[in-house]
Amino acid sequence: MNNFAPKAWPHATLMGAEFRSYDEDTQTITMGFSAPSSFITPRGSVQGGLVAGFLDEAMGWAYTYSTKGTHSPLMLDVNFSLLKPVLQGPLTAKGRVVKAGRRVLFLEAELFDADEKLLARATSTCIPTENPEL
Structure with missing residues (x-):
């Protein structure tokens, strides 16, 4: 059992981030987010860069959980695809964690609506970095 508990950083609070579960066997984290009205564009959907933020947060926490909080990813690149409009709510x-080596990490994430429809997906290449004692 992974006893690591994340801190509520201000950016995660802004996104309505909440931890739901972590599966150590598959190194998969499930997180909830809430897209507030301030994230919505005039077209009625969440601004794309903010969608990338949800995916980035989930990928990062998946790796951090896999290390029980000792390390976090330093993103080198993030690629994401918007498959459907991401609405408020x-x-x-x-x-x-797809693959974690000593020098490079490969991460991925998917974003779903309340009806479990796939909205967006992302991949990232990262450098593993040790977390400072905070």
Whole structure:
């Protein structure tokens, strides 16, 4: 059992981030997010860069959980695809560690609406970095 508990950083609070579960066997985290009205564009959907933020957060926490909080990813690149408009309201993200080496990490995430429809997906290449004692 992973006893690591994340801190509520201000950016995560802004996104309505909440931890739901972590599966150590698959190194997959499930997180909830809430897209507030301030994230909505005149077209009625969440601004794309903010969607990338939900995915980035899930990928990062998946790796951090896999190390029990000792390390976090330093993102080198993030690629994401918007498959459907992301509307205001509750969202679920699943982030996974695809491969974790000593020098490079590969992460991925998917974002779903309340009806479990896939809205967006992302991949990232990262450098593993040790977390400072905070």
